[in-house]
Amino acid sequence: GCRTRVFENRYGEKTSIGRGNLSFSTINIVRIAIECMMIQDKEERIRRFMEKLDDVLDITARQLCDRFDFQKTALAKQFPLLMSRLWNGSDKMTPGQTIESVINQGTLGIGFIGLAECLVALIGAHHGESEEAQALGLRIVSHMRSRANEFSEKYQHNFSVLATPAEGLSGKFTSKDRKSFGVIPGVTDKIYYTNSNHVPVYYKCSPSHKAKIEAPYHELTGGGHIFYVEIDGDATHNPQAIADIVDLMDRNNIGYCSVNHNRNRCMECGYEDAHDGLETCPKCGSKNIDKLQRITGYLVGTTDRWNNAKLAELNDRVVHK
Template identity: 75%
Template sequence: MPLDGLQGDKRLVQHAVNQTVARVHQAMEAFIHNMNTIHSRGGNQVVFSSINYGTDTSAEGRCIIRELLCSTYEGVGNGETAIFPIQIWKKKRGVSYLPDDCNYDLYQLACKVTARRFFPNFLNLDATFNQSADWKADDPKRYLHEVATMGCRTRVFENRYGPKTSVGRGNLSFSTINIVRLAIECMHINDEEQRIACFFAKLDAMLEVTARQLHDRLEFQKTAYAKQFPLLMKSLWIGCENLKPNDTIASVINQGTLGIGFIGLAECLVALIGKHHGESEAAQQLGLRIVTYMRDRANQFSEQYQHNYSVLATPAEGLSGKFTRKDRKKFGILPGITDREYYTNSNHVPVYYKCSARHKAEVEAPYHDLTRGGHIFYVEIDGDATHNPEVIMRVVDMMDRYNIGYGSVNHNRNRCLDCGYENSEATLEVCPKCGSHSIDKLQRITGYLVGTTDRWNKAKLAELNDRVIHEG
């Protein structure tokens, strides 16, 4: 705020505020820079980091949120879009969504930033399954009772052995089931009812194997010592303050979760009844029946093994192509099933299926309550979203209306590496400003931004080329 016209103490206070805001902005720039340059993951990668924000209404909290968003909008280096951290806006009625809410102005800014930089994504704290009975609007520590997401979709919230929170916990292991193969193995059965029964029998057997191996992995993880994880086991995990360096972490990590994932619900349904859930109500009902069964079995495994099992809508960065290649080699090319380079992620409507954003939301929304280990809803939009943040707000409104837990918006963003020119043309090859052919085509692959599509694997590149716009 300008100091013009201010006198005495008011001028001094405003000067101090201006200096503080400037320092916070610089700190947020440094934070984003560090998250994209410090190669401390496995010694050769940047950390796959995530940050959830949006519900802090204190002056200090609002300042940090605002300057983080502004720094993200400006970009890093010469204005490039930051790949990390994945940023998630926590949308909450009465706090950070409606026009009368304290943080509505920051919500509007978040939508503007998303329209240019892809992030933040949007986490719906008002979804029925994302709420906590312990959340109170006047509680300064209400964030402890707000769900948060990690990575591209991982969700940790429900807890059988401690407080229902995302803080101080994490996902310990997850494994993904190729439900498409299970369905293909039943295609020889002519009677549809018997074919579906065969599939469920195979699914149940695979769920048993998956749950057991996750249990065995956790039992091995429990043998690790606290001193092997000096950061995690000194200050981050619930209960870690009671551990001594030579104690095992067994008493602490049962707070974490084990994920049972799945891939290719759409192709699975085509194999079983000839249509996927985006094009057939019967397929949708069968899809919900399948994932509900997985959820119910996960709950049973939680009782049997005394762990926090949950169902995960697997992102499958590389797995979608791997499973498809193996199945095509064994079963050949099956129309609508193995005839593409990839399997559709988890319970998503196929990216190539033309439908409205509303229809996609109606189909995918019910699966979010069933996949509490993690899920996401994507909408593909056309044109330059930078000048139309209202379209982002309409997607969030859709999430609110259909009880969707977590969502994001995909769009094109090109940047000339020589002059910095940006636009959203899907087929841009030559910079119209300087004539350069060095064009950085930024897109999202299963939740993560990739600086150029040249680095994508064959399966995901095929998926990108198949994507259609969701209108209406």
């Protein structure tokens, strides 16, 4: 998956097989930025933001280490499947051994959410619409990556930066920040924060522009990331559109990608199409329509169980063309 395909490993083979993200915690960088908004001087505002971010990074690293110290006390026999063949090195363990040496090949992820809103709070524009904002965004995430490397040396674990997928957390953080700071245009005026380093879903741009902006963050987020393109029409009859996006990935060194498009299926007669908002099957008249959509990293046939924040984001998405 997009947040388990990790390679960095100080304690074994650099591979995504037999290991993954052991634990991760996400930092609300939007809130840190909001707390600095009232500082009039821009350079001082950014300096203070980075200072506060460093404090939170230190706390996050210690918290992840505390979690690891608890996890490492488990015995191999407590996880008969995981510690029999799935984790690298587990086949050499005895049932009474602790799992520390094996799980230390996994990563401890420091995640972030809402880079777009963070940048709006700091300088008034997000990275999709401003070169200055893009430079600052890369500075912020590069700093997080540097600190993760420092934590790896200090604590002797595999720390990584994670582009948090923001499934349930986006709405929770925004709700708390609205209560504390009110509705701030471009920052807390929606009920969700933008997924990690993504360009906002409502921002109209081409796939190539989106790739140009988001791709540099993939190299910095070794704990996992995703780039997606929203297309219209029926992708099943347009393989060239998919091929073009794969080429776009290759040219921009993108680590993981998804193509989003509508897919409707009549559960009575099997009719399929890609029309937006289909309620009635044109073939048999049934209203039992399965609507296949990618809300996060998963294809889902119903939106009934998704939270309001992710549904709001889904409704705000625009086609990239």
